[in-house]
Amino acid sequence: MKLSLEHRLAGALLFGALAFFVPQAHASSHREALAILNEPCADNTATYAWLSNGAHDKLYLIMDLNPLHEPGQGNQGFRACNGYRYEFHIGKGTSLKDEAVYRVEFKVSLTPEAAPTAADPLGGGNELLWQLTGGTETMTVTRIVGPGNPNSVVLAENVTVLPNNHGPQTDRLVYGLGMFKGYDSGDPTSRERGLYDQAFVDTFIHPLSNGRRVIAGQFDDPYQLDEKGIFDLVNLGKSDLGGLAGARNTPIEDVFTGFNVFSIALEIPTSDLFPNGIPHNGVLMGNSTDSLLRVWASISRQATQTVDAGNIVTGLRGSGNYVQVGRNALPLFNAGLVGTQRQTLYLHTDPMKDVTRFGGDVLFPVLVRDAEALGIYKALGVPAATVTTLKGPRLDIINAINLGRPIPVADGSTGDVITIDAAIDSAFPNGRRLGGGTAPNRHQVNVNSVLISLIVAGDPAAGLAKGVEVNDKDFLPRFPFLAPAHQGLLQGHGGINTPTQPTPPDPNMTQPCQ
Numbered sequence: 001m002k003l004s005l006e007h008r009l010a011g012a013l014l015f016g017a018l019a020f021f022v023p024q025a026h027a028s029s030h031r032e033a034l035a036i037l038n039e040p041c042a043d044n045t046a047t048y049a050w051l052s053n054g055a056h057d058k059l060y061l062i063m064d065l066n067p068l069h070e071p072g073q074g075n076q077g078f079r080a081c082n083g084y085r086y087e088f089h090i091g092k093g094t095s096l097k098d099e100a101v102y103r104v105e106f107k108v109s110l111t112p113e114a115a116p117t118a119a120d121p122l123g124g125g126n127e128l129l130w131q132l133t134g135g136t137e138t139m140t141v142t143r144i145v146g147p148g149n150p151n152s153v154v155l156a157e158n159v160t161v162l163p164n165n166h167g168p169q170t171d172r173l174v175y176g177l178g179m180f181k182g183y184d185s186g187d188p189t190s191r192e193r194g195l196y197d198q199a200f201v202d203t204f205i206h207p208l209s210n211g212r213r214v215i216a217g218q219f220d221d222p223y224q225l226d227e228k229g230i231f232d233l234v235n236l237g238k239s240d241l242g243g244l245a246g247a248r249n250t251p252i253e254d255v256f257t258g259f260n261v262f263s264i265a266l267e268i269p270t271s272d273l274f275p276n277g278i279p280h281n282g283v284l285m286g287n288s289t290d291s292l293l294r295v296w297a298s299i300s301r302q303a304t305q306t307v308d309a310g311n312i313v314t315g316l317r318g319s320g321n322y323v324q325v326g327r328n329a330l331p332l333f334n335a336g337l338v339g340t341q342r343q344t345l346y347l348h349t350d351p352m353k354d355v356t357r358f359g360g361d362v363l364f365p366v367l368v369r370d371a372e373a374l375g376i377y378k379a380l381g382v383p384a385a386t387v388t389t390l391k392g393p394r395l396d397i398i399n400a401i402n403l404g405r406p407i408p409v410a411d412g413s414t415g416d417v418i419t420i421d422a423a424i425d426s427a428f429p430n431g432r433r434l435g436g437g438t439a440p441n442r443h444q445v446n447v448n449s450v451l452i453s454l455i456v457a458g459d460p461a462a463g464l465a466k467g468v469e470v471n472d473k474d475f476l477p478r479f480p481f482l483a484p485a486h487q488g489l490l491q492g493h494g495g496i497n498t499p500t501q502p503t504p505p506d507p508n509m510t511q512p513c514q
Contacts, residue, residue: 030067030223030256032335033343035325040066041081042299042326042347045261046223049088049295049418050426050433051270056278058212059422060479061088061102061266062434063297063328067221069260071165071485071492074129080106080137080161080216083318084301086264089350090273091294092147094407096351096415100273101144104216104264106161108313110135125312131174137161141214146272155208162204162217165260167489171195194487198476201484212267213479220483221261222434222475224254224468225448234370240467246379250507252467258492265480270422278422289405291423296351296416299326324348330401331432331447333416336455337361351415358416364392365455376456390458400454403430434482435475442470 036043048062063086090100110133116126127133141156143149163175168191172180177195181187205215229235229252237252238244270278279290302318311317326347328334334346338361349357368390371377377387398409403421407413420431427433428445436444446469453462473483486492 030227033347034340035344035347039325041084042301043067044086044297044299044326044328045221046331047295047297047328047418048432048434049293049420050431051420051422053425056281056422056425057270059268059270059273059293059420060433060481061268061295061297062480062482063088063264064221064223064261065264065299065326066262067223067259068256069218069221069262071258071260072488072494074166074488079108079130079313080139080262082106082108082314083316084299085322087144087298087300088266089296089298091417092273093289093292094405094413096294096412096417098145100146102155102266102268103142103144104139104214104266105142106137106139106216107158108135108137110313112312131163131166131170137163139214139216141208141266143210143272148275153209155210156206156214159206159214160204162201162215162219164218165194165196165485165487167487168192168194175200192490194490196484196487198484205480208266208268210269210272212269214264214266215480216264217262218260218485219263219480220471220473220485221256221259222443222471222482223256223261224471225256226252226465226467227255228253229467234367234374236465237467240465241376242380242463244376244379246375248507254468254472257472258486260485260492263480263482265482267479274422281423284421284424286404287406289407291421292403292405292407293420293422294417295420296327296329296418298324298350300324324350327351327416329416329418330429332451336367336451337365339366346416351417353411354415355409355411362397363394365394365397367452367455368392371456386458390456394455394458396458397454400460401429435477439470440474440477441472443475 030045031037031043044063044065045067046064048060050060052058052060065086066081084106086104088102089098091097092099110125113124113126120126123132123134125133137160138158139156139161140154140158143153143155145152169180171177171194172190175196177200181190204217205213208214226237226240229237229240229248236247238247238249239252241247273293280288281291300322303320303323305316305318307315308317309315324347327350329351334343338346338358342358342361345357368387372387398414401419402414403419418432419429420426424430428447428450432447433444435442446466448468449464449466450460452465454460456464471483475481475483
């Protein structure tokens with residue numbers, strides 16, 4: 001592996017990025033910008049968009065948001081976010097202009113009641129636990145615009161949101177999934193055996209009026225990455241660097257194991273986007289752009305948020321125009337290319353002027369200079385001239401995200417979007433799918449490795465950052481593809497806190513599993 005990696009790095013393979021279709025995980029931008037730390041409802045961590053194989057008659061869209069949720073956090077756990085607009089934007093051909101927009105909005109309701117008395121019945125707003133309050137979470141899905149359809153159409157109205165996977169007693173007492181036996185029964189089954197399963201999750205898949213489906217709620221976070229190493233100034237493990245002797249030998253861990261995320265999954269007919277059919281469907285035409293879709297996701301809320309004690313759900317009252325406070329498309333774009341001082345600007349702007357605003361971040365990737373400063377290139381014997389070339393300008397990166405198609409490198413045409421050729425089956429970077437790998441817990445492509453290898457080595461197949469390639473749960477082979485959420489009681493994190501870990505920890509000490 002080391003020799004192969006050295007040869008790739010040293011060779012003139014910068015324009016080999018068109019061979020980007022490498023088989024196996026994925027990347028995201030969990031809490032990548034300073035501004036997003038204070039607004040988790042606006043933190044869309046990952047976007048997926050891909051076509052069904054064969055007929056290409058369905059487009060799947062998934063938005064993950066509100067990351068790093070500990071399953072056992074109870075009332076501090078997920079609620080669908082009132083007051084936000086979650087939108088999938090779709091351009092066509094060489095244009096990033098919206099041809100179609102699908103919006104999802106949530107409503108969380110809780111009926112107020114008088115202060116408790118001794119005669120208060122079970123349930124209602126005086127309960128300490130949300131599940132017992134009778135509060136509701138619903139969503140409405142609207143197609144704001146579509147090709148040949150300038151008027152908005154409600155596709156589903158006030159349909160239920162998938163509730164959280166709290167644990168066995170909630171399954172029985174609230175979700176009605178089985179008979180409950182109290183502590184006085186002497187039988188602990190109602191406290192130990194969960195009943196929240198895939199069949200229950202499927203009951204929250206709702207039909208859309210255009211013939212397709214939607215689901216939203218809590219799911220397993222499908223992201224994998226050794227973020228512990230990344231955030232220690234790119235302290236990559238040995239297997240991430242082809243066995244490099246100077247790399248750390250300590251375990252490469254997926255920090256998202258055991259965490260949940262809030263997800264929105266849409267299935268829409270491609271006839272919504274190509275009313276006259278997909279051009280040359282089933283045929284790859286490498287120089288064409290007429291069958292391209294350009295997808296990105298945004299999150300917006302009203303500009304002014306005023307403290308309002310009368311709002312017993314959010315404590316806020318929104319007013320003014322809706323403003324964008326989050327967006328996401330290609331994995332690692334904001335987290336791996338855009339400089340810290342522009343990451344918040346990225347979240348608050350659309351892709352239409354990405355070339356002007358962020359072109360320098362892509363053409364001259366800082367990650368290359370960081371790798372040089374850490375001694376990675378010297379350790380691999382990479383010639384100085386190759387490193388200079390890798391520092392930029394890097395048109396190969398732009399060419400790769402544009403699928404090598406004749407798309408102008410200009411505002412309004414090139415930007416952070418997922419580009420999909422609807423005429424052929426999807427494989428990253430031609431779309432980005434969830435799951436679909438060589439095993440049920442693998443993604444179709446290890447996007448972490450592909451993108452970091454492209455940026456740092458100039459070759460998407462160089463094999464960097466391959467330390468984590470499996471998810472902690474199996475993905476579904478069908479809609480909504482996401483794995484069910486980790487249960488709050490018996491899964492997730494937590495421990496008995498023995499033995500106490502030294503600070504700093506000894507790398508030779510066996511670390512307890514969580």
